[in-house]
Amino acid sequence: MFPGAIRDRLIGPDATTETTKKGKNLKTFMSSSHDGTGGGDSSDAPLADLFLEATVLFADISGFTAWSSSREPVQVFTLLESIYQSFDQIAKRRRIFKVETVGDCYVAAAGIPDPRKDHALMVARFARDIMIIFGRLTKELEVTLGPDTGDLNLRVGINSGPVTAGVLRGERARFQLFGDVSATLRRKRSLG
Numbered sequence: 001m002f003p004g005a006i007r008d009r010l011i012g013p014d015a016t017t018e019t020t021k022k023g024k025n026l027k028t029f030m031s032s033s034h035d036g037t038g039g040g041d042s043s044d045a046p047l048a049d050l051f052l053e054a055t056v057l058f059a060d061i062s063g064f065t066a067w068s069s070s071r072e073p074v075q076v077f078t079l080l081e082s083i084y085q086s087f088d089q090i091a092k093r094r095r096i097f098k099v100e101t102v103g104d105c106y107v108a109a110a111g112i113p114d115p116r117k118d119h120a121l122m123v124a125r126f127a128r129d130i131m132i133i134f135g136r137l138t139k140e141l142e143v144t145l146g147p148d149t150g151d152l153n154l155r156v157g158i159n160s161g162p163v164t165a166g167v168l169r170g171e172r173a174r175f176q177l178f179g180d181v182s183a184t185l186r187r188k189r190s191l192g
Helices: 004-011 021-031 064-069 073-094 119-145 147-151 180-191
Strands: 047-062 097-102 105-110 153-168 174-178
Touching (some): 047 064, 047 119, 064 147, 073 097, 073 105, 097 174, 105 119
């Protein structure tokens, strides 16, 4: 749910169960709401950091909406699981942080949550690798998912710059990215 470094800040590196005192602090942190009034102590403050040098990647499947509208749910999930598991393996090997998947969009970053000087280069290499594996997988999956599966393409956007990242609390709390880098890519994606 959270990057290791963020999890360690929330519950401590040695905490192994939620019954520890730190585990109880995690529950308190996740359920607390910060109303911006300045009341409360520092444990109520959001967990957020500014990363001055980071690179964010958005990769979405071009043609996915039309393709998925003529498929059974199992076929849609077979495609997405196959692709995303392969992307995850490459991300792990290249030390790229997978932020999230939203439908057919895979979001990853380097320089977050662990700063690194080669963030842009590593994301560019990651982009190349996922584009190659995407082409191979869609061709292989044509046999079981239909001939037009191989016609799907991967559209990748990459942007570098400062990013604010942290834990956005609420019902489904998670590690989130905000800033011009991620907003620019979201706008480009929404424009097609």
